[in-house]
């Protein structure tokens with residue numbers, strides 16, 4: 476590991492953004508200390524480490540914080556690139572790296588943002604509009620996966636192995652199940668998004684996913700409290 480420095484992750488168990496970072500650490504084989512944050516009563520360490528957003532995840536490596544899940548996953552890929560570490564998450568070619576970063580922005584801005592609003596919508600009209608936008612983003616992503624993965628559509632966004640975009644989207648997989656349980660809407664349903672549905676199954680079988688994915692029943696209970704707040 477780089478310089479033998481300690482790695483600490485400030486997280487929250489339910490967060491899909493934290494799950495991304497944990498997936499990256501597991502895939503790269505980086506040992507780390509996980510520190511659970513109470514977001515209603517944030518620690519001094521979190522406030523000091525991420526004074527701009529005061530949000531998790533924060534990765535503290537050798538005493539220095541790195542914030543924002545997309546940035547942290549790239550940092551992990553670069554900082555733990557030595558022999559013995561897991562395979563690279565981003566391709567060596569600048570063009571491929573640029574393509575992965577493009578889809579990373581798309582996943583966050585066009586998919587996760589409206590998806591989050593589906594959960595928080597106060598009225599049926601709002602929920603229908605955010606659902607429509609989420610479904611449109613899923614369609615686009617389904618097309619991208621078809622082009623990115625192997626010819627038979629059996630691979631990952633990273634090609635024949637898990638890469639940067641897979642990890643970012645992978646953090647959401649338990650939340651696909653939660654949304655389905657709460658609203659009956661499976662955004663990655665095999666009838667509408669067959670490649671993403673198969674991708675989700677493959678991703679869920681990875682050792683890293685088994686180690687990191689949250690219990691869906693517990694998430695459903697937690698999501699119920701978020702919805703109650705949005706409607707209250």
Ligand SMILES: N[C@@H](CCC(=O)N[C@@H](CS)C(=O)NCC(=O)O)C(=O)O
Nearest residue numbers: 490492514529530531532543544545
């Ligand atoms: N863009 C950020 C989003 C992180 C985020 O939204 N974290 C939430 C938990 S899921 C948080 O810590 N919110 C602070 C709060 O609830 O006060 C990232 O990718 O890391």
